[in-house]
Amino acid sequence: MVSTDRIDCDGTLRVRLALTATPDIVSNPTDIALVLDRSGSMAGDPLAAMKLGAKTFIDIIAEATGGAPSGEIGSGSRIGIVSFAATATADTALITSVDALKDAVDALSAGGNTNHADAFSTAAGLFEPASTNAKVIVMFTDGNTTAGAPPAPVAAAARAQGIIIYCIGLVGSDGVDVSALNEWATDPDATHVAVTPDAADLEELFAQLAQNISKAGATNIVIHETLNPDFVITSIQSPSKGTATMLTPTSLRWNIDELGVTGSESATLDFFIRHTAQTPGTKKVNSAITYSDTEGNVVTFPDPEVTVECGVVVHPEPCPQPVDLSVDGCSDAVLVDLGDTYLESLGRIIQMDVTVKNVCPGRRVALAAILTEVDQNGEEHQRGMKAFTLPAHYGPSCRDVLVKCIRFVVPEDLDVSGSDPRALCNQRNFKARFIAHNIDTDYRCCEGTVTL
Numbered sequence: 001m002v003s004t005d006r007i008d009c010d011g012t013l014r015v016r017l018a019l020t021a022t023p024d025i026v027s028n029p030t031d032i033a034l035v036l037d038r039s040g041s042m043a044g045d046p047l048a049a050m051k052l053g054a055k056t057f058i059d060i061i062a063e064a065t066g067g068a069p070s071g072e073i074g075s076g077s078r079i080g081i082v083s084f085a086a087t088a089t090a091d092t093a094l095i096t097s098v099d100a101l102k103d104a105v106d107a108l109s110a111g112g113n114t115n116h117a118d119a120f121s122t123a124a125g126l127f128e129p130a131s132t133n134a135k136v137i138v139m140f141t142d143g144n145t146t147a148g149a150p151p152a153p154v155a156a157a158a159r160a161q162g163i164i165i166y167c168i169g170l171v172g173s174d175g176v177d178v179s180a181l182n183e184w185a186t187d188p189d190a191t192h193v194a195v196t197p198d199a200a201d202l203e204e205l206f207a208q209l210a211q212n213i214s215k216a217g218a219t220n221i222v223i224h225e226t227l228n229p230d231f232v233i234t235s236i237q238s239p240s241k242g243t244a245t246m247l248t249p250t251s252l253r254w255n256i257d258e259l260g261v262t263g264s265e266s267a268t269l270d271f272f273i274r275h276t277a278q279t280p281g282t283k284k285v286n287s288a289i290t291y292s293d294t295e296g297n298v299v300t301f302p303d304p305e306v307t308v309e310c311g312v313v314v315h316p317e318p319c320p321q322p323v324d325l326s327v328d329g330c331s332d333a334v335l336v337d338l339g340d341t342y343l344e345s346l347g348r349i350i351q352m353d354v355t356v357k358n359v360c361p362g363r364r365v366a367l368a369a370i371l372t373e374v375d376q377n378g379e380e381h382q383r384g385m386k387a388f389t390l391p392a393h394y395g396p397s398c399r400d401v402l403v404k405c406i407r408f409v410v411p412e413d414l415d416v417s418g419s420d421p422r423a424l425c426n427q428r429n430f431k432a433r434f435i436a437h438n439i440d441t442d443y444r445c446c447e448g449t450v451t452l
Contacts, residue, residue, distance in 0.1 A: 001015070001018070001189070002015055002285055002306060003015075004306070005307060006309065007306055007307075007309070008308075008311070009275060009277075009278060009280065009310035010275060011274070011308070012273065012274045012275075014271070014272055015271055015273055016270050017190075017225065018188040018189075018191055018266065018268045018269075019221070019266065020186075020188065020191035020192065020265070020266040020267075021217045021218045021264070021297070022134070022164075022212075023217045023260060024215065024217065025075065025077055025213065029077045029132075029134070030135075030136055031078050031079075031094050031128075031131065031134070031135050032077070032078070032136045032137075032213070033082055033094075033127070033136070033138070034057065034079055034080070034101075034140075035119050035120075035138060035140065036050060036054060036083045036105070036108060037085075037114065037119075037140055037141040037142055037143070038083045038109065038112075039085045039110065039111070039113060039114040039143060040110055040111050041110075041174060042142055043110040043111070045199050046170060046199045047109075049203065050170075050199075051108065052203050053140075053202040053204075053206030053207070054105045054140075054206060055102050056203050056206055057209065057210040058073075058079060058101050058102060061213070062074075064211075072096045072098060073097075074096070076133065077096075078094035078095060079095065079096075080092050082119060082122050084115055084118060085110075085111060085113060085114065086114075086147045086148075087147075087148075088115060088121070091104040091108075112147075114146045115145070115146075115147040115148035116145045116148070116154075117151040118148050119151075120139070120151055120154040120155050121154050123137045124157070124163060127163065134264070135161075135162060135163045135164065136163070136164045136165075137158060137164070137166070138166045138168065139167045139168070139181075139184065140168045140169075141176060142169070142170040143174045143175070143176055144175070144176065144177050144180070151180075152180070155184035155185075165185050166185060166192050166193070167181040167182075167185045167193045168193075168194050168202070168205050168209070169181050169193070169194070170195075170196060171195065178193070178195055181195065191266065194209070212298065212299075215297050217260035217261035217265075218293040218294075218295055219257065219261070219295065220294045221242070221254075221255065221259060221291070221292070222253065222292050223253070223289065223290070224252075224253055224290045225252050225253075226250060226251040226286070226287045226288045227250040227285065227286065228283055228285060228286065230275060230277035230279070230283055231250065231275055232249040232273065232276050233246055233249060233250065233251075233252060233272070233273055234272045234273060235271065236252060236272075237271060239254060239256075239267060239269035240267050240268050242255050242269075243255050244271070273285070275306075275308050281307070282307045282308075283305060283306060283308055285303075285305065286301070286303060286304070289301045311399060311400055312359075312395070312400075312401045312402065314388075314391070314401060314403045316403065316406065320341075323336070347409060347411035347413075349408070349410075350408045350410060350432075351405055352407075352408075352432060353402065353404045354369070354402075354434050355400050355402050355403070356400065359393065359398060361392070361393060362392050362394060362440065363438045363440045363441075364390060364438070365389070365401070365437070365438060366387065366436065366438075367387065367388045367390055367435070367436045368387045369385065369386045369387075369406050369408075369434055370433040371383040371385070371431070372431045372433075373414070373415075373428060373429065373431075374417065374430065376417070380431060381416055383410055383414070384409075384410075388406075390403065415428055417429045
């Protein structure tokens with residue numbers, strides 16, 4: 001996850017990597033409530049894709065617990081099916097029969113509103129308080145709440161009872177609220193929430209979740225993160241688990257000895273990056289990120305993007321053009337005619353940048369830079385004034401304009417700051433002032449015409 005989706009050209013942001021591992025389901029039996037959305041927006045391909053994903057989930061859990069696909073869920077684990085539209089229904093209790101679970105999934109039909117609160121309440125009701133099994137709710141939905149009570153308090157109450165909640169979202173016709181899924185799910189969101197706009201991806205999401213729930217806790221974890229070359233790493237915070245090492249300015253490695261071996265466990269790593277390229281646009285943060293562990297667990301990290309705004313940069317003064325010259329190896333001196341220069345002398349060069357705030361589209365700006373030197377009595381002496389026309393920009397809104405490299409030459413023979421006017425290295429004290437105003441305006445005198 002990234003801390004923001006928009007930064008300036010030289011801006012920074014925080015990147016967070018997050019993992020959650022759970023123990024082997026064979027040695028730690030788990031009761032799973034598979035909660036499936038059958039509201040009206042699921043009609044057609046979404047419902048078919050959800051059914052396929054849910055049945056794949058059941059098969060993977062059955063095989064991981066010592067059974068086989070289309071057989072029995074073993075090792076003390078169970079699955080129950082809950083479906084919901086305007087109200088929720090427990091289509092099965094917590095059972096081990098794969099055929100019965102799949103029959104319940106196949107029997108679902110779409111229609112009605114979406115009541116997430118009743119879905120969470122009905123799912124939590126499947127679990128037996130006296131059971132020592134781990135308790136997991138897998139919530140699938142394609143839309144926002146349109147019926148019933150607010151679901152967040154019901155989900156929070158389930159988490160308070162020790163129930164782990166995962167959420168899978170399909171961006172349906174009314175757009176699933178990802179922030180709501182994040183609020184319902186167990187933290188961290190990055191490992192408990194998955195969203196896709198494509199129903200064809202649902203089978204893969206259900207399968208990956210089933211694999212991660214059923215596999216052993218992870219050991220000897222190694223994560224390699226490589227940034228987009230437009231960014232560099234500025235600092236790495238100590239991870240909540242393991243150690244992190246910067247390999248290059250754009251890459252790091254995170255090592256964790258073990259995670260989730262005796263119980264569900266999460267780990268996070270925060271690091272900060274800075275944009276160093278001078279090009280704006282929407283950019284991917286990662287170039288590549290890889291995961292490995294001894295158990296062969298499957299981890300897919302999100303691919304976040306950030307919009308970079310570089311603003312408007314104006315260079316009103318080009319650098320002086322150099323003259324090439326060379327001296328022969330056996331010569332003590334060389335005579336070169338370097339041409340003409342105008343109103344410049346040896347001395348100090350003061351180079352200033354200034355940002356003109358809130359320049360609106362389509363308007364040129366007049367900018368004046370005024371430099372004075374302050375003597376020992378506090379009196380100011382003129383050292384120069386420059387005026388520029390800043391060209392209009394045509395962005396979507398008013399924005400700041402950075403004016404770079406405004407140069408003043410202050411010859412040493414004008415020094416009034418130092419105590420010894422003959423010295424060449426005195427500290428010299430100056431004051432700079434800027435005046436700016438719009439050149440273009442839509443105001444017109446009644447009796448006249450103005451040409452831009």
